[in-house]
Amino acid sequence: MSNRFKLITDGFVKNNPTFVLILGMCPTLATTTSAINGLSMGLATLFVLVLSNIVISAIAPVVPDKVHIPAYIVVIATFVTLVQLLMQAFTPAMYETLGLFIPLIVVNCIILGRAEAFASKNGVLDSACDGLGVGLGFTCSLTVLGAVREMLGSGSIFGWNFLGGNDGMLAFVMAPGAFICLGYLMVLFNKFLKKS
Amino acid sequence: MAVKSNLKNMALCLTAVCLVCSALLAGAYALTKSPIEAAAKAKTEKSLSAVLPAFQSVEATELDGVRYYTAVKDGETVGYAIESGTIGFGGPLTLMVGVSADGTVYNTSVLSHNETPGLGAKCTSDKKFMAQWQGLDPAQKILSVKKDGGDIDAITASTITSRAYTRAVAGALDVYKKIKEGESHE
Amino acid sequence: MEYFLIIISAIFVNNIVLAQFLGICPFLGVSNKLSTATGMSMAVCFVITLATLVTYLINKYLLIPFNITFLQTIAFILVIAALVQMVEIVLKKTSPSLYQALGIFLPLITTNCAVLGVAIDVVTKQFTFGGEAHFLNLGEAMVYAFATSLGYGLAMVIFAGIREHLAMNDVPKAFKGVPIALISVGILALAFMGFSGMVK
Known part of the structure; x- marks a missing residue:
């Protein structure tokens, strides 16, 4: 039990996908224009990660070695399409905001990476916990990055405007701000959280 | 394994x-x-109810490839909502423009856009910019931004978006004229 | 004229890395040295153009007629994976020197989101390029895909040049590696923002 709990908590600091493993940079940079967008993208990825980890750990023993990558990709793509359809149906506005980056969850290296490194070698429950931990760590990083960019760039947080309608520094909502913010957040992470 | x-x-x-x-x-x-x-x-209905006076039913029609909706209340036409597209700063900009039965603009709403966040994207949130379209009478106002000698207040630092928005409204009013002409011929 | 606008737009205005955030992982991963950066850019260029051609045709003649566009993501990623494998085999047999140059990058390209991103964008998004908003035809799609990959190469080569210099400087410990690289890309992206709005 404590082992599984550790699998979940590892995803936050020790194996944090964004700050330590440096995986899945594209959605991290592109969708974090606000805290809520970052959170939604994180949750969509979490959903795919947990389900694909479960299915892949279940089918891994019967998949022939040479075709395991295509087989895993098909499984992942199925869950991504499922998320796509569900979001289109129930959160159409968010689907439009995140746009291209929902189908691109397929090529998010975190998911195939966890499938290869963990799910294909471990049991279903452990894999689910691993997916949950890494997914939550990813969600957490994206929400933090989104919140920082939203605060600096639009002067609001989760849509609540604390600058009284004044504009923030717009560059932080745009592309350059994404790179610079993530760079500095990584510096802070290295300085205070990472154990050398 | x-x-x-x-x-x-x-x-x-x-x-x-x-x-x-x-x-x-x-x-x-x-x-x-x-x-x-x-x-x-639901999205279409939401934008329709935002740009048209109170109505009971709408009917969608196409005219020269432009889709418009005729709103009817108690058997009378109360207005038209016209989808109007143009090119903004970052890409296509599509509006729903509601025109009252008397030919004035009732309200406008953005259907889709690719404008810069915090600048051009304010065309969906800037109250002053959005309010000036309500009740605008095209017979009395020149439909271009003040910088170009017209009567429309542009969004600060987003002249290109404001020009595009104005162009889209003007385009919708042209369609409205065509609809009216078509009706008088019948 | 329109092709010219497509090329300018795809390379500078909407640069795939600096404005659209696609293909960042390999961009950060292999931009340490100018030579590997060039190799990767060439491999990406090759695969993006080829993959866009194939996925465009599949979408038009298979997915749309049978009304199964919801299988788009699966179909496209499978095509890309198969294509990368095929390119690898063909290169190995026909041009060992090119294979030596691009070989190690090819397997990485399957999970390069730039390839899938461009393939999906081309068939789902409306582009304007100075005229009416429209879906791209095959010729435009090919030009767009090729120019986009040139933009990828441009960003990659510029950045590898910057990074070679960064490596020689004394950077504070917490900034070493990826953080300082990200901050430099941010400044590069700031420079590329000067192109925004030039082509619509």
């Missing part, structure tokens, strides 16, 4: 995975089809 690969089990495994996944997705597609259509319809 994984099974040793040979041609037969590789083909079998991939076919099985593909079949199961496609079947699963076909099922999901069938289940989500009606909610997706309902969501798209």
Whole structure:
């Protein structure tokens, strides 16, 4: 039990996908224009990660070695399409905001990476916990990055405007701000959280 | 660990995975089809009720490739909502423009845009910019931004977006004229 | 004229890395040295153009007629994975020197989201390029895909040049590696923002 709990908590600091493993940079940079967008993208990825980890750990023993990558990709793509359809149906506005980056969850290296490194070698429950931990760590990083960019760039947080309608520094909502913010957040992470 | 690969089990495994996944997705597609259509319809209805005076029913029509909606209340036409597209700063900009029966603009709403966040994207949130379209009478105002000698207040630092928005409204009013002409011929 | 606008737009205005955030992982991963950066850019260029051609045709003649566009993501990623494998085999047999140059990058390209991103964008998004908003035809799609990959190469080569210099400087410990690289890309992206709005 404590082992599984550790699998979940590892995803936050020790194996944090964004700050330590440096995986899945594209959605991290592109969708974090606000805290809520970052959170939604994180949750969509979490959903795919947990389900694909479960299915892949279940089918891994019967998949022939040479075709395991295509087989895993098909499984992942199925869950991504499922998320796509569900979001289109129930959160159409968010689907439009995140746009291209929902189908691109397929090529998010975190998911195939966890499938290869963990799910294909471990049991279903452990894999689910691993997916949950890494997914939550990813969600957490994206929400933090989104919140920082939203605060600096639009002067609001989760849509609540604390600058009284004044504009923030717009560059932080745009592309350059994404790179610079993530760079500095990584510096802070290295300085205070990472154990050398 | 994984099974040793040979041609037969590789083909079998991939076919099985593909079949199961496609079947699963076909099922999901069938289940989500009606909610997706309902969501798209709700979006159109929301923008229609924002740009038109109170109405009981609408009818969608196409005129020269432009889609417009005729709103009817108690058997009388109370206004038209016209979809009007143009090119903004970052890409296509599509508006829904509501025109009252007397030919004045009732209200406008953005259907889709690619404008810069915090600048051009304010065309969906800037109260002053949005309010000036309500009740605008095209016979009394010049439809271009003040910088170009017109009567429209542009969004600060977003002249190109404001010009595009103005162009889209003007385009919708042209369509309105055509609709009226078509009706008087009948 | 329109092709010219497509090329300018795809390379500078909407640069795939600096404005659209696609293909960042390999961009950060292999931009340490100018030579590997060039190799990767060439491999990406090759695969993006080829993959866009194939996925465009599949979408038009298979997915749309049978009304199964919801299988788009699966179909496209499978095509890309198969294509990368095929390119690898063909190169190995026909041009060992090119294979030596691009070989190690090819397997990485399957999970490069730039390839899938461009393939999906081309068939789902409406582009304007100075005229009416429209879906791209095959010729435009090919030009767009090729120019986009040139933009990828441009960003990659510029950045590898910057990074070679960064490596020689004394950077504070917490900034070493990826953080300082990200901050430099941010400044590069700031420079590329000067192109925004030039082509619509």
